[in-house]
Amino acid sequence: MSPAGARAPRPRALEVLAPGPSTTVQDLGRPGLAHLGVGASGTADRGAHRLAQRLVGNPEGAAGLEVVLGGLRVRARGALLVAAAGAPAGLRVDGRAAATRCPVVVPDGAVLELAAPPTGVRTVLAVRGGIQVPAVLGSRSTDVLAGLGPAAVAAGDVLPVGVPDEAGCTAPVVDLAPPVRPDRGGPAVLRAVPGPREDWFAPGTLQALARTPWTAGRDGDRVGLRLAGEPLVRSRPGELPSEGVVRGSLQVPPSGLPTLLLADHPVTGGYPVVAVVVDADVDRAAQLRPGDAVRFVLLPPPATSPPGPDPRAGAAGTAPPTLAR
């Protein structure tokens, strides 16, 4: 346990004293490999991740820590600049309170602690220079479903931190980022687009989806969040032939209770997807705690237009800018 007695400056790192309930290294994931059976994974709250990285002058794709329900304790090796965003976990440096959503200096040897946040689930901790564990297929993200990327963070881990000059960092330029989604209480409102398999459900199911007060289940993880409420009624039994699913899909197993797919969702699924939460609202879903109230607001689907009488229409030349309907 005693550090090597070398005089040379030690490499910058975070020494993990306690990981809390669940902490993983995350960046923006590994999109583009789904045809190999590899999901995008990456940070569950992309907005919080990007903000935290920007606050310390990192490129947005740098790796940070995704800390579930606080509890993380780390010791700085070298003086580090950190920022926390996402779930508002209280931050302490050697016992002294520090602000979230702002750059914070952690002196060499100081202990940084994250308390359990009063709301939300995941706090992103960015470190200037980025967490530099080895990348797997272009990403440092832990994909808990596929078993790709670094192992979950554990006590005793020493997580290397990059040198800002080599990591593409710029000077931090803001002192504080005000909250952009103040918590006004009431249910989380998620916008969703019907389909692709709304025709697997009884008439009126979309209205029921929008009308039902849902609550977040207790066993949510990076793969998905189960919702409790009045079960949706399927008009067809069984499973679909497997088909690709996206982050935000509301997949409905035979129980009728939807699972909202999050960052580490499987690449394909066999349960029909009744609607898909719009991309910009999935971050909010990833911050839902067990028992939190959820409402869905349905949007009209984007115009994809049904097949016309001649499916080859538009095949010649370039695609028209819009499909007028």
Next chain:
Amino acid sequence: MPEPGAPAPGAPVRLRPCGDAALLVEVDPDGEGAAGVLGSVLALHAALRADPPAGLVDLVPAARTVLVRLRPGSDPARAAAHVRAVAARAAGPAAAAPGPAGCGTGEGRAGAEVEVPVVYDGPDLAEAAAALGTDPAGLVARHTGRPWTAAFAGFAPGFAYCVQDAPAAGGTGGAPERAWDVPRRASPRTSVPAGSVGLAGPFSGVYPRRAPGGWQLVGRTEVRLWDVGRDPPALLAPGARVRFVDAGGGAR
């Protein structure tokens, strides 16, 4: 009566909305589910790789769909028009058949035939053979008799759903063989070893790592299906041609 594996030329596509940053392209909108649909999926996947819509992030080919994932903020209507045009071209008879001709734009290994030596001693060999109306030796002969094509991936990194080529037109004059249609195990195993060669429905596949699974296990291979230190890490990307070879002297 179309032969199993026969292409479905001109199969129309149906575009289904999938949130605000994706489209689900259904190649088999009427749900016929014929094995030939996989050839159309492969052809569409290859065509969209070669001529991607603006803002493309990812293509996910599956049993009868191709999911087109777009960068958030892209215009799904514009992508839809592009996909429709590409699909109309890909549905032409020349592009619909599975095989090297339809897969030339896949991953680096596509087009080449990957040999997978198999020891046919799986715990479900006899049961799977019975389901196909043959015996273990007959199953091995069929499994190794013609090449397979990796149609799509899923379930786990590097797991490829492979479908066997249709018999050559005219055949050899023997008794007509039943199409691959092997039921999944009623109760999935909690742990299937890496390298297990399985059958389910019209598909054969090899488990890239230890995982729970419900496929009927007919054999095992030493070949590594997935290796993150390799480029590409998946041995079998969509479009890859696979030949299973009997490495253990027939069924055991």
